[in-house]
């Protein structure tokens with residue numbers, strides 16, 4: 001599917017996005033705070049497009065024909081935690097050059113409507129690492145409410161504290 005919002009197009013990732021993806025996702029300010037390692041090469045980014053980004057309900061956030069971020073839902077068993085039936089987990093990131101334009105919320109809003117209207121989803125969860133105030137703000141702007149404190153393990157096998165938020169249909 002393709003979604004259009006005021007400033008953005010959400011569309012599936014394609015292999016041609018690899019160079020652009022690498023340019024933005026090699027930035028250490030983007031991946032680690034969201035739980036994934038900075039991309040190491042264009043081949044690495046291409047591999048992510050073919051695997052992680054080819055899962056259902058995962059979209060490139062496109063602005064002026066440039067894929068500037070990613071938004072999507074994870075479903076069991078790919079979620080970070082077991083959330084129960086009828087639930088999914090929202091995730092997003094935006095390239096640092098484009099921060100501060102409200103794009104994460106704009107893109108997420110379109111997908112949230114899609115989840116509640118078209119998919120069999122009654123509750124959406126999202127987590128942010130303690131201290132990730134930017135992500136917390138995005139979730140607050142979307143109407144998410146505090147759910148619980150959690151502990152997760154990152155790609156370096158280090159434990160970190162995170163906060164789970166929830167949005168009911």
Ligand SMILES: CC(C)(COP(=O)(O)OP(=O)(O)OC[C@H]1O[C@@H](n2cnc3c(N)ncnc32)[C@H](O)[C@@H]1OP(=O)(O)O)[C@@H](O)C(=O)NCCC(=O)NCCS
Nearest residue numbers: 030034092093094099100101102103104127128134135137
């Ligand atoms: C979190 C993230 C997706 C926010 O995207 P965004 O499109 O910039 O979001 P917004 O424009 O709505 O900004 C959200 C908040 O971030 C802060 N912010 C935005 N741009 C900023 C900047 N350049 N410097 C410092 N803070 C900034 C502001 O507090 C803003 O809240 P406000 O709208 O009330 O002022 C983005 O910063 C990002 O990708 N970060 C790295 C990956 C990540 O954290 N992903 C989420 C994992 S849970």
